[in-house]
Amino acid sequence: MAFDTRPVSSEIRSCSRVAANCAACPSSRHCLVGGAAQNETARWNAAVQIQQSIPAGKSLYAVGDEVDAVYTVRAGCVKTYTVDDEGNERVRAFHLPGDIVGLDALGSGRHLSHAVAVTPAQICRVPREQMRKLLVESPTLMLRLVDRMSATLAAALALAGDYTADQRVAAFLVSMHQKLDPLPGAPARLPMCRRDIANFLRLATETVCRVLTRFEKQGLISTDDRAFRILRQDALRELAEPVGITAPAAPVRLAA
Amino acid sequence: MAFDTRPVSSEIRSCSRVAANCAACPSSRHCLVGGAAQNETARWNAAVQIQQSIPAGKSLYAVGDEVDAVYTVRAGCVKTYTVDDEGNERVRAFHLPGDIVGLDALGSGRHLSHAVAVTPAQICRVPREQMRKLLVESPTLMLRLVDRMSATLAAALALAGDYTADQRVAAFLVSMHQKLDPLPGAPARLPMCRRDIANFLRLATETVCRVLTRFEKQGLISTDDRAFRILRQDALRELAEPVGITAPAAPVRLAA
DNA sequence: CGTAAATTTGATGGTTTTCAAGCCATGTGG
DNA sequence: CCACATGGCTTGAAAACCATCAAATTTACG
Numbered sequence: 246m247a248f249d250t251r252p253v254s255s256e257i258r259s260c261s262r263v264a265a266n267c268a269a270c271p272s273s274r275h276c277l278v279g280g281a282a283q284n285e286t287a288r289w290n291a292a293v294q295i296q297q298s299i300p301a302g303k304s305l306y307a308v309g310d311e312v313d314a315v316y317t318v319r320a321g322c323v324k325t326y327t328v329d330d331e332g333n334e335r336v337r338a339f340h341l342p343g344d345i346v347g348l349d350a351l352g353s354g355r356h357l358s359h360a361v362a363v364t365p366a367q368i369c370r371v372p373r374e375q376m377r378k379l380l381v382e383s384p385t386l387m388l389r390l391v392d393r394m395s396a397t398l399a400a401a402l403a404l405a406g407d408y409t410a411d412q413r414v415a416a417f418l419v420s421m422h423q424k425l426d427p428l429p430g431a432p433a434r435l436p437m438c439r440r441d442i443a444n445f446l447r448l449a450t451e452t453v454c455r456v457l458t459r460f461e462k463q464g465l466i467s468t469d470d471r472a473f474r475i476l477r478q479d480a481l482r483e484l485a486e487p488v489g490i491t492a493p494a495a496p497v498r499l500a501a
Numbered sequence: 502m503a504f505d506t507r508p509v510s511s512e513i514r515s516c517s518r519v520a521a522n523c524a525a526c527p528s529s530r531h532c533l534v535g536g537a538a539q540n541e542t543a544r545w546n547a548a549v550q551i552q553q554s555i556p557a558g559k560s561l562y563a564v565g566d567e568v569d570a571v572y573t574v575r576a577g578c579v580k581t582y583t584v585d586d587e588g589n590e591r592v593r594a595f596h597l598p599g600d601i602v603g604l605d606a607l608g609s610g611r612h613l614s615h616a617v618a619v620t621p622a623q624i625c626r627v628p629r630e631q632m633r634k635l636l637v638e639s640p641t642l643m644l645r646l647v648d649r650m651s652a653t654l655a656a657a658l659a660l661a662g663d664y665t666a667d668q669r670v671a672a673f674l675v676s677m678h679q680k681l682d683p684l685p686g687a688p689a690r691l692p693m694c695r696r697d698i699a700n701f702l703r704l705a706t707e708t709v710c711r712v713l714t715r716f717e718k719q720g721l722i723s724t725d726d727r728a729f730r731i732l733r734q735d736a737l738r739e740l741a742e743p744v745g746i747t748a749p750a751a752p753v754r755l756a757a
Numbered sequence: 758c759g760t761a762a763a764t765t766t767g768a769t770g771g772t773t774t775t776c777a778a779g780c781c782a783t784g785t786g787g
Numbered sequence: 788c789c790a791c792a793t794g795g796c797t798t799g800a801a802a803a804c805c806a807t808c809a810a811a812t813t814t815a816c817g
Contacts, residue, residue: 329743405661407703410773439796447663449774454797470796487585666805695764705806710765726764726814764813774803785792 267293272319275343275426277389285383292375293317298367305346305360305368312354314372315347321366322436325349325358326444336445338397339363339437341424348394364436403489404447413446414456416485418466422475432472523549528575531599531682533645541639548631549573554623561602561616561624568610570628571603577622578692581605581614582700592701594653595619595693597680604650620692659745660703669702670712672741674722678731688728 267290273279278289296319299305305316305323316323323340337358340346346368349357371379380387400420404413425433435442443450457473460466465481467474475481523546529535534545552575555561561572561579572579579596593614596602602624605613627635636643656676660669681689691698699706713729716722721737723730731737 331743402661405658438794450795451775451797452773455773458797487587694762706763707765707807708805711805714765758817760815760817762813762815764811766809766811768807768809770805770807772803772805774801776799776801778797778799780795780797782795783793785790787788787790 266290270319272342275341275424276317277343277345277386277393279343282385285385288379288382289386292371292379293369294372294375295370296367297370298365299323299362301362301364301366303362305362306356307359308356310356312347312356312373314370315345315376316360316368316370318342318344318346319367319369322363323360323366323368324363324437324441325360327358334444336441337401339421339441339445341436345390345393363441399489404445406488408488410446410448410452410456412484412488413448414453414460415465415481416488417442417446418460418473418475419478419481419485422473432467432469432474435471435473438471522546526575528598531597531680532573533599533601533642533649535599538641541641544635544638545642548627548635549625550628550631551626552623553626554621555579555618557618557620557622559618561618562612563615564612566612568603568612568629570626571601571632572616572624572626574598574600574602575623575625578619579616579622579624580619580693580697581616583614590700592697593657595677595697595701597692601646601649604646619697655745660701662744664744666702666704666708666712668740668744669704670709670716671721671737672744673698673702674716674729674731675734675737675741678729688723688725688730690728692727 267273267276267278267286270276273286278286294314299321301321306312308327318340320342323344323346324336325338325340325346326334326336328334340360346360347356380390403416408416421435422433425435427433439453440450443453446453457466457468460481461468465475465477467476523529523532523534523542526532529542534542550570555577557577562568564583574596576598579600579602580592581594581596581602582590582592584590596616602616603612636646659672664672677691678689681691683689695709696706699709702709713722713724716737717724721731721733723732
C-alpha cells in the first residue's frame with residue numbers, strides 16, 4: 246500500500262464535500278473549463294456535483310464498475326491501471342489537476358481500468374448524463390475534450406515504440422514538468438513513486454533510478470528525492486523528441 | 502527498396518469495371534459479408550464497384566490522400582504503414598483476404614497511413630458514401646465492423662507491451678496461421694518478407710530469423726522458406742498467450 | 758545464367774534486467 | 788529515548804537479451 250503521508254495543503258484536509266465553485270478553483274487554468282466563457286463556466290459549475298477529498302491509496306473505481314460519472318482532478322494525483330491475467334499491475338496514466346478520469350469506458354458503460362489516488366487528492370464528480378448534456382450544449386467543451394482524448398491516445402501509443410530508457414525518462418520528465426507547471430524557479434515534485442514511474446514507462450525501477458542519477462551527473466536536471474528541476478530543457482527535449490509525448494511549448498491550440 | 506510505390510488509385514478509378522460477385526467470391530468466408538443473409542450479400546455486392554488486380558509493390562493510397570473509398574482484400578496481402586519524422590517505415594498491419602483497408606481515417610477524411618500491396622493482390626473498392634449507407638442500413642454489418650475494428654485496436658495495443666522476441670514471433674505465427682487458414686495438413690505461406698515481419702514486431706530481421714530457426718529446432722514448427730506448419734500448437738499458444746493477439750480458437754461470435 | 762535481393766548464420770557489443778546489498782526516513786514497541 | 792522493522796530509493800555486479808556488423812548461402816527474376 247502506497248500511502249503518502251507528506252503534509253498536504255489545508256485546503257485538501259479541511260473539506261470533504263463542498264459546493265463546487267469553478268470560478269474560484271485554483272486548478273481552473275488546467276481544467277477543461279479553464280478560460281471558458283462566463284456562462285459556460287457557470288454551466289459546468291452547475292453540473293459538478295461533488296468535490297471530495299480522497300486519501301492516498303483509496304480507489305475511485307475498479308474494473309467492471311458501472312460508469313455513472315466522470316471525475317476531474319482538482320488537486321493531487323490519480324493513477325489508472327489495468328491488471329493482466331497474471332495479476333501484474335500496469336499503469337496506464339497519471340492524472341494531474343485538470344485531467345479527466347473515467348472517460349475510458351463511456352461507450353461500454355463499464356470501467357476498463359482501476360483508478361486509485363496516488364497522493365491525497367481532491368476530485369470533482371460529474372454525473373454521466375450531465376457530462377453528456379454539457380458536451381452537446383457546448384461545442385467548445387466538446388472540442389477541448391476531443392483534443393484531450395486524442396492527446397491521451399497519442400501519449401499511450403507513444404510508449405508503444407521501442408525507445409531507450411533515456412528517451413522514455415526524458416519524455417516523462419518533460420511531460421510531467423509541463424503538467425505540474427511549477428512556479429518559475431521552483432522545482433516540480435513528482436507525486437508518484439519510482440516503481441510506478443518505471444511500471445508506466447515499462448522499465449525496471451533500478452533503470453529509472455540510474456537514468457535519473459546520470460541525468461543529474463550530466464547536468465540535465467537536479468533532483469532532491471521526488472522533486473526535480475530541469476536545468477537544460479533543450480537537451481532534455483531533444484532526447485524526448487522521438488517519443489513524441491511532449492506537447493509543444495505553447496499551450497494547446499483550440500479550433501475556432 | 503524494390504517496391505514500386507507509384508499510386509495506383511487513379512488506375513483503379515479509370516480501369517474497366519469488373520462486376521463484383523460476392524456470392525461466388527472465394528474469400529467470402531473471411532469477408533465482412535461472409536455468412537450474411539442473401540439480401541445483405543446482394544446489397545454489399547451492389548456497393549462494391551470494382552475488383553482490381555494490384556501488382557506487388559503498388560500503392561493503394563498514401564498519407565494525406567483524401568479518403569474516398571475503403572477496400573477489402575479479396576486475394577493477396579496489403580500492408581499499411583506509417584513513416585516517422587526520420588523517414589523510418591513502420592508497419593502497422595498486414596491485411597489478408599476479407600480484411601478491410603482504409604478505415605483508419607473515416608473520421609478525418611484523409612489517410613493517416615500508406616497502403617501497399619505486399620504480394621499481387623485483388624481488392625474490392627467500396628466508395629465511402631456507399632459504405633456509410635450500407636452500415637446504416639445493416640446493423641449486422643455494423644456489428645461485424647465494430648467487432649473487427651476493436652480486434653484491430655487490441656492487436657495494435659498488444660504489440661505495445663514489452664514482450665520477448667519469442668513471445669512476439671509465436672504470437673505472430675499463431676495469428677497468421679489463423680488468418681491464412683490453410684487447408685488441413687497444408688502449410689501456411691507467409692506473404693511478407695522477414696524484414697516486414699521484423700519491422701511489424703519491432704525486432705531486427707536477424708532476430709526473427711533466429712527465433713524461427715530455434716522454434717524449428719525445438720520442434721514447435723517446421724519451415725520451408727516462407728511456408729510453415731505449426732507442429733505443437735499448444736506450446737506455441739502458451740508462448741504467445743501473454744501478448745494476447747491470438748483470438749480464441751473458435752470463430753468470432755457476433756451479437757444477434 | 759547472372760545479378761540483386763532475401764535469408765541465414767556467426768561474432769561481438771550495448772542496453773537493460775535481475776539479483777544483491779546498503780542507505781535513509783519513517784513508524785512501532787519496549 | 789532507543790532498538791528495530793519497514794518500505795522506498797540507490798548503487799554495484801553479473802547475466803540475459805537483442806541489435807549491429809559481417810559474411811556465406813539461397814532464392815528470385817530479368
